[in-house]
Amino acid sequence: MSPNTERWTVVSLLFLGVLISYIDRGNLSVAAVPIMRELRLSPAAIGVALSAFFWTYLVFQIPAAYLVDTCGLRWSYGIAFLIWSLASTAICLVHSFPQLICLRLLLGMSEAIVGPASVAYIQRHFNESEQGLPTGLYLSGMMLGPAIGSLLGSILLERVGWRPLFLATGLVGCLWLWPWLLATSTDDKGSSDLTTKYSLAPKKRLDRVSLLLSPVTWGVTVCTLFYSYFWFFCLTWMPSYLVMSRHFSYSKMGRFMALPLVTMALSSLAFGALADRLAKQTEALLVRKCFVIVGFILGCSILLLTRVKSSEDVFIVLMFSFMAMGLASANFWTITELISPKAAIAVVVSYQNTIATAGGAVAALITGILIRDTGDFRMAVGLAGGSLLIAAGATFILIRETGVDKFRRLLASS
Numbered sequence: 001m002s003p004n005t006e007r008w009t010v011v012s013l014l015f016l017g018v019l020i021s022y023i024d025r026g027n028l029s030v031a032a033v034p035i036m037r038e039l040r041l042s043p044a045a046i047g048v049a050l051s052a053f054f055w056t057y058l059v060f061q062i063p064a065a066y067l068v069d070t071c072g073l074r075w076s077y078g079i080a081f082l083i084w085s086l087a088s089t090a091i092c093l094v095h096s097f098p099q100l101i102c103l104r105l106l107l108g109m110s111e112a113i114v115g116p117a118s119v120a121y122i123q124r125h126f127n128e129s130e131q132g133l134p135t136g137l138y139l140s141g142m143m144l145g146p147a148i149g150s151l152l153g154s155i156l157l158e159r160v161g162w163r164p165l166f167l168a169t170g171l172v173g174c175l176w177l178w179p180w181l182l183a184t185s186t187d188d189k190g191s192s193d194l195t196t197k198y199s200l201a202p203k204k205r206l207d208r209v210s211l212l213l214s215p216v217t218w219g220v221t222v223c224t225l226f227y228s229y230f231w232f233f234c235l236t237w238m239p240s241y242l243v244m245s246r247h248f249s250y251s252k253m254g255r256f257m258a259l260p261l262v263t264m265a266l267s268s269l270a271f272g273a274l275a276d277r278l279a280k281q282t283e284a285l286l287v288r289k290c291f292v293i294v295g296f297i298l299g300c301s302i303l304l305l306t307r308v309k310s311s312e313d314v315f316i317v318l319m320f321s322f323m324a325m326g327l328a329s330a331n332f333w334t335i336t337e338l339i340s341p342k343a344a345i346a347v348v349v350s351y352q353n354t355i356a357t358a359g360g361a362v363a364a365l366i367t368g369i370l371i372r373d374t375g376d377f378r379m380a381v382g383l384a385g386g387s388l389l390i391a392a393g394a395t396f397i398l399i400r401e402t403g404v405d406k407f408r409r410l411l412a413s414s
Helices: 003-030 032-039 043-059 061-071 073-093 097-111 114-125 132-159 162-183 208-213 215-244 250-279 284-306 311-339 342-374 378-398 401-412
Strands: none
Touching: 003 032, 003 043, 003 073, 003 097, 003 114, 003 132, 003 162, 003 215, 032 043, 032 097, 032 162, 032 215, 043 061, 043 097, 043 215, 043 342, 061 073, 061 114, 061 342, 073 097, 073 114, 073 162, 114 132, 114 311, 114 342, 132 162, 132 250, 132 311, 208 215, 208 401, 215 250, 215 284, 215 311, 215 342, 215 378, 215 401, 250 284, 250 311, 284 311, 284 378, 284 401, 311 342, 311 401, 342 378
């Protein structure tokens, strides 16, 4: 296998890995309404269960990055994949709220490896002008996973119930492990890993104060937090919104979630490739920023859900908003690759994923509380749409080329 074929094979498997991970973490969102009924849980309680995934996902971001660099990509990712698949499968056996929480915590812990490992691999094996397409491919798994999960889950819910949903998706996902072990067979604790192994041990003391004061640090933090609030609101509560507020059947909910998410995935790939082409002709960071800002602003169209009445209008709003997020998503994570020196990419991605996870935890929890207290989704939708405007402003104001150069130097010298 040639090096070019090898790297695209690994990227394809990383795409499938994140796709499966989003199916497994999203099953609870799809099945939230029947689970609430059977286990007699309130919206606030199911919000805690949805949020619990993010608690351990957040805590284990940086440990996961060090695990990849220490043990290599093959075994660290493969073992984590097996653990999360079994944790997701075991949810079919729960009969109490504490059992559900424990399995969601285990799921979050084991899936923490997905982001750091995937983005680090792309950054280390593709040049700056090549990173948009592989990043878009990887990120499209984040959209196709929930799309497939919503469509398949809604069918299983109507035909066999929520417990077989978790059993089927968890066990079938394990089939991914075989091609993964074949494709990464040369990886032996990082010594001949398919990723270039970079030691993350500091060469000298990191200037944490300068990093904390860097506008780029604040730009990445604020943008990631509010973008993730929107994204995880959509993933965790949008299926329930369609069932509880719009009174859709499970199958109709599945279609209304799946098609916009597929559109978002295709948009991410198309605009990632377009940005790659433009980045070869002008300043790469400027191109990526423009795509991100425009995508975030257009994505605010989700606010129209509080105004539209018909099912057709709901579908149009979701399609347009999610397409706009595809415009932003691949380029958003490509900015991370642009601003990070190779030796520190896993740590930067881990930090960014930590902030993103915090946004997801807050979105899941706050939405559940708002629904309990207000009885509808209007305020929750308003918060999600408004968060994108804050993310767009942070990207425009705080992430600039001069600040990026200093940010790179600070990390590269540590």
